[in-house]
Amino acid sequence: MGCLMATTAPYGLEHYSAFQLRRVLERLREGLYDPLAVRLLTAHGEELDARLRQDLPDVEAGGGAHLCVCGPYGQGKSHTLAYLQEAALQQGYAVSAINLDPREAPLHQFRQVYRALLQGVTFPAKPAGAATYTSFIDAWSSWAKAHPLACEDRASALAALLPAEMPHVFKAILVALVQPTLEVAPQQRGLARYHDFRPREFSWTLRRALHGETIPVARLRAAL
Template identity: 25%
Template sequence: MADISPRRRREIVDALRRGTVPQRGLDVMAVGLDRFATAIADELATVAEGGANFKAIRGEYGAGKTFFARWLTETAKQQGFATAEVQISETETPLHRLETVYRRITESLATEAIGPSAFRDIIDGWFRVLEQDAIAAGADPRDPSAVATRTDALLEQRLAVVSRAAPAFAAALRGYHSAVRLGDVPTSDGLVAWLGGQPSVAATIRRVAGVRGDIDHFAAFGFLQGLLAVLRDSDYRGLVLVLDEVETLQRVRSDVREKSLNALRQLIDEVDAGRFPGLYVVITGTPAFFDGTQGVQRLPPLAARVGVDFSSDPKWDNPRAPQVRLLGFQHASLVELGQRIRDIYANGSPAVDRIGALITDNYLGGYATAVAGQLGGRVGIAPRVFLRKLVDLLDKVEQFPDFVPDAAGAVQVAADGLNDDERAALGGLDAIQIDV
């Protein structure tokens, strides 16, 4: 792990210490994802050439769905894509409210160079590209009015297709560009917020661009088209959109669930129809969401689009299928992940020799067995707890010269800090709550 920079090392270790998935550096932690790498690379290449794609990731809790999604987005960013990760929830981001989903996309929009939210930077960068193209087309760079005129002409040409589907998006871009050129900060701030789907922008600001109201459910798809056009013209290869925790739809009211499933079906249809060139949509969910009566199966047209037969040996799972499954960690993969984290931690640590002497591969094997054993032997539930406790152990080895780890079999997992699934695994049958 000699190629890990101090910053990436710190980001990875800090996230694991908190029990969360790191935002960066996931390529060095991608244990067991090799079988998906070729198919994902091919699909990203298709999207970069103007295509579109959809992928459903299924797995039980602890199988690594969020890790997989972030690994995919980090891979995409390294290849020149923009990415957005949206957590679906009943109250904050209901899937049937596409205007809210669009707003979350712009809020979480990120690139390799710019973290969330990169939306305004991307818009400003697009106008800089237009101005450079205007100069390359013959506008005199010493004549601002000539550059502005040619830039406006290019803007109209490149927004021609988007204008037919979302004229308000194009109008707001024109108004934003004019406000920036005139140095009108309140207007430019308000219009870029409106373009990003933010509600309650003052009517006086919207009137400058000739737009009215807030973005609604029906306009959201058009605005997403506009965003994709801006990304394409800014030399990004496309947008990878992750809709995480879609299984929460199973817990909402039946009418909301029906509308949300239909919105997902509509999005997939629009992707298949080619309306969103440069878009790669990824959703994550549990097997119960894809196969149960309260999820995808409630809407047969949606089930037909994402359904895959998983009755055969997982060895023959097709990574090119619209839905792929994660089987979770086995003991060997958990130990391998522990080895990688140990090596990342030791890289640059003043206690590198002590870490190597005390936290050996054999020790990690026993430690993984002990943690999983505390969780009822459910290795698939164990990774988050295992890594959190491992980082805590490494912290102690690094900070205290006289600290010697207990035997791996002596590890204890307390209920504090566990989520519901981990707590249930820790408590066994006694932890199962039954409503009477």
């Protein structure tokens, strides 16, 4: 039995063309995933919603939860995951959905999995007229700008807002991304301490480091 997902399908069937509805049925019959089918028809939607209501508060509190969706080809695994993703977005959570491909993101290569997760982050829709986040860095920068900190040591204050369990290097990178670049007087630029000082490359260097790429220590230290 299917259920109408009211949070993502604000209109009835009459608001969709016959071609769109026919394509939904054909793709479902062939066992293929269809985004419109997720909006209009999802089996056991109430059970999935209940599972989300149970697990999402634990995630928000810093914990974790997992759900294993098993089934043969065409039984709705991708459909179910898409439903959960859309439901989480509707509740204000950022979501990242990736494919653990043995060639692009093998499970045993955590650096590649982490990079895929970060690049695949999707953010909830924002009110009409508001700019939509395009990446994790964009969301973090916007959040930091919207929360001015009235203190002299802004870097330490920003770092204190990040999760305590976050590795120090990631905290340092995130803080550096939203800090103004240090200005060096022309007469000091020839000093050895500023040998690797390349302000134009700082943003690029920090973004690469945050995405898990290997950056020479000297270059990363200068950007921090």
